[in-house]
Amino acid sequence: MDLGNRLAQQRKKYGYTQKKLANKLNLSQQIISNIERGASAPDINFLKGTADIYKITIDELIGREEIYETKTSTEKQILDVVREMNDYEKELSLGLVNQIVENRKKNRDKDK
Template sequence: MDLGKKVASLRKKNNLTQESLAEKIGVTRQTISKWELGETSPDIKQAKLLAAEFNISLDELVNNNINNVLMKKVSNTEHLATITIKMLKVIGIILSVLFITIIILIVTYGITHISSKDNKISGKFSLVCNLDNEEYLYEIEYNKNYQIINGGGDAWISNHTDVENYDDANKAVAHIEDYFNDHKGSCIISEETK
C-alpha cells in the first residue's frame, strides 16, 4: 500500500476527517487530500507527526511504501541486467562474425595474392625441336620472374613432356630440351625479351 492510501486508511480507522487531521498536524485539508491522492507526500517532520497521531512508528507508516520502491528498483535492475546481457550477446555475435569475416578476407587475400602472378609478359622462349625427322614448335611466354604466362605449340610436345606441370619457364624449357636429347633429338632455343 502506498503512503497516500495508508494515510487515508489510518485516518478513517481513527474516525478522523481530513479537516480534523489537518488541524492536528498543522497543515490544510487540501494538503491531506493531496497526500491521500498521492499527488504529494509529507516531509519527514509531517510524517513523524502523522505516525504519532496514528500511534504507529514512522517505519510502519512508510515501510510498505519503501518496500514497493525497493521492489520496483529491484525489478528495474533485473530488467536492466537482462537487457545488458542481451546486448552483450548481440555484441559478442557481431564481433564473432566480424572476426570470422576478417579471417576469411585475410585468407582469401593471401591465397589470391600468393597465387596471383604478374601477368605482364617480359619475354618468350621459342623452341624448334627435331626428332625422327619431324619438326616440333613450342613457345613459352613468361613474366619478369620467369613464371609461365602462356605456353603452346605442337600438341605432341605437351603430350610427351608434361610441360604444363611447370610454373618456371626455365625449368619447362630445360625439361623439353632434356626430353629431345634423351630421345636422340635436338632443340634450338631462342629467347626474346620485351
C-alpha cells in the same frame, strides 16, 4: 497499495477526517488531500506528526513490515492487541504482566 492510499486508510482507521487531522498537524485539509491522492509526497514532519497522533511508528504508519523478528504467533498476537489499547489499558496490562513475573520468581525460589 500506494503511500497515499495507505495514509488515508490509517487516518480512517484511527477515526480522523482530513480536516481533523489537518487541524492537529497545523496544515490545511488540501495538503492532506494532496498527499492521500498522490499529488504530493509527505515530508518527514508530516509522517512523524501523524505517527505521533496515532501513537504508532512511522514504519507502521506507512505499512512497512516489522523490522524485528517475532518468535511466535502468540507474541505477534500480544503485540497486535497492545497496539490497539489505550494508555489506561496498557498500564493495567503492565501491572498484570509484572504480577506474573513476580509469581514466577517466587515459584522458582521455592523450588531451590
